[in-house]
Amino acid sequence: MTNNAARGGLLLGLGAYAMWGVLPLYFRWLGGVPALEVLAHRVVWSLALLVIVVTAMRRWTTIRAAVTARTLAMLAASALLIGTNWLIYIWAVNNHQTLAASLGYFINPLVNVALGVAVLGERLRRWQGVAIGIASVGVLAMALGAADTLWISLMLALSFGLYGLVRKTVAIDSLGGLMIETLLLAPPSLIYLMLVAQDGGGAFGGDLMLNAKLVMLGGITAAPLLMFAAAARRLPYSSLALLQYLAPTLQFIVAVAVFGEALRSLHFLVFGLIWAGCALFAWDSVRAARARR
Template identity: 75%
Template sequence: MTENAARGGLLLGLGAYTMWGVLPLYFRLLATVPAIEVLAHRVIWSLVLLIAVVTAMRRWRTIRAAASGRTIAMLAASATLIAINWLIYIWAVNNGHTLAGSLGYFINPLLNVALGVIVLGERLRKWQGAALALATTGVAAMALVALDTLWISLSLAVSFGLYGLVRKVVAIDSLGGLLIETLLLAPASFGYVLYLGSVGSGAAGRALSTDVLLVALGALTALPLLMFAAAARRLPYSTLALLQYVAPSLQFVVAVAIFGEPLRPLHFLVFGLIWAGCAVFAWDSVRNARAARIAAAER
């Protein structure tokens, strides 16, 4: 891997996670639009952009060749999971629970480790186990006192963790998978938006500013996903493991510094344990990757 490719991958990865991190600011501009309607427009306008990208890249034949019955069935499951994740997150942001959402995405990388062990039969390294134990203690502390928002954090972590698991094993590339997922979600999304229009309760068409924000959701959904896919091809796993904490860290800052969500004493304990777990996990990932490179060089 060349230095330019690695630098380009790092910039793409940082760009993707930064966009995800500040996305709550954008959703707040659509606070008057119900979360499920925002989700429907997110799907519709993402599909428009993805069709344009696939057409420009001349990828239709490759995607059709990969779209077997089993692949479609698995992508139907992943599409359902990402729709649930998006819906809960949009609702959480616009109902004053961005902090709980941020906690969910801090938990997610550690949940991925647990899913790898339980479902894929991967072996847990010693320090990964320690990181998982710290995060589990933090979630348990949250459960004791803050049951009212714990469901948000856990549902976001579980839905995105299962989504990543399905996408890890499905036999299709990131662009093709995202296109098919969006196609599968599109009929219900189109139908819902048309229904809202027919009864006169939809947000679209009422104000130009809202229409522009809804249409731009397509780019804000597809662009960071495509940037992340490109970064993943250029960067080692250990670097990606570190970058994945950028988004929830920014969400945390947005929640506290901009939205003014209160930090309870419990939050310091919970986030302290989660951050400690994330730090141990990241350190172990970097250490293991470095050891693997040294071992490969010595062969």
């Protein structure tokens, strides 16, 4: 791998995770559009953009060749998982629970390790086990002291972790998989938007500025996913593992500094334990990568 490729991968990865980290600001900028409607627009306008990208790259033949009955079934499952993840995340931001959402994405890398061990039969290194144990204490503390928001964190971590597991095992590349997932989510999204518009309560159509914001959801959704896919091809896994903590860190800062969500004593304990677990996990990933080299 050349230095230019690694540098390009680093910039793409930073860009993707930074966009995901400040995404709550965009959802708030939509001015209280219901979460399900935001999700539907996100799917529809992402599909429009992806059709343009796939056509420009002349990838339709490759994508069609990769689609089998098994692949389609697995992508239907991954589409359901990512749709659930997006819906819960948008709802959390709209309902002043961005802190709980950020906690979910801090837990996610540790969930990935646990799924790798339980489902894929991967070996757990000693310090990875310690990291998961420390983070688990934080989750337990959250369960005992703030059970009302724990479901948000766990659902986000589990849905995204399971999504990653499915996408890791399905035989199709990132762009093709995203295209098929979006195609599968588009029909119910379009039906929902038409029903909402028929009742005269939809957000789209009246305010030109709001219309533009909703249309831009396509680019805001697809761009970081495509940047992440490109970064993953250029960077070692250990480097990518370190970058993934950027998004929930930015979400945490946005929740406290911009949205004014209150930090309780329990939050300091829980986030302290989660951050300690994540830091230990990141250190072990770098150490293992260096040992392999």
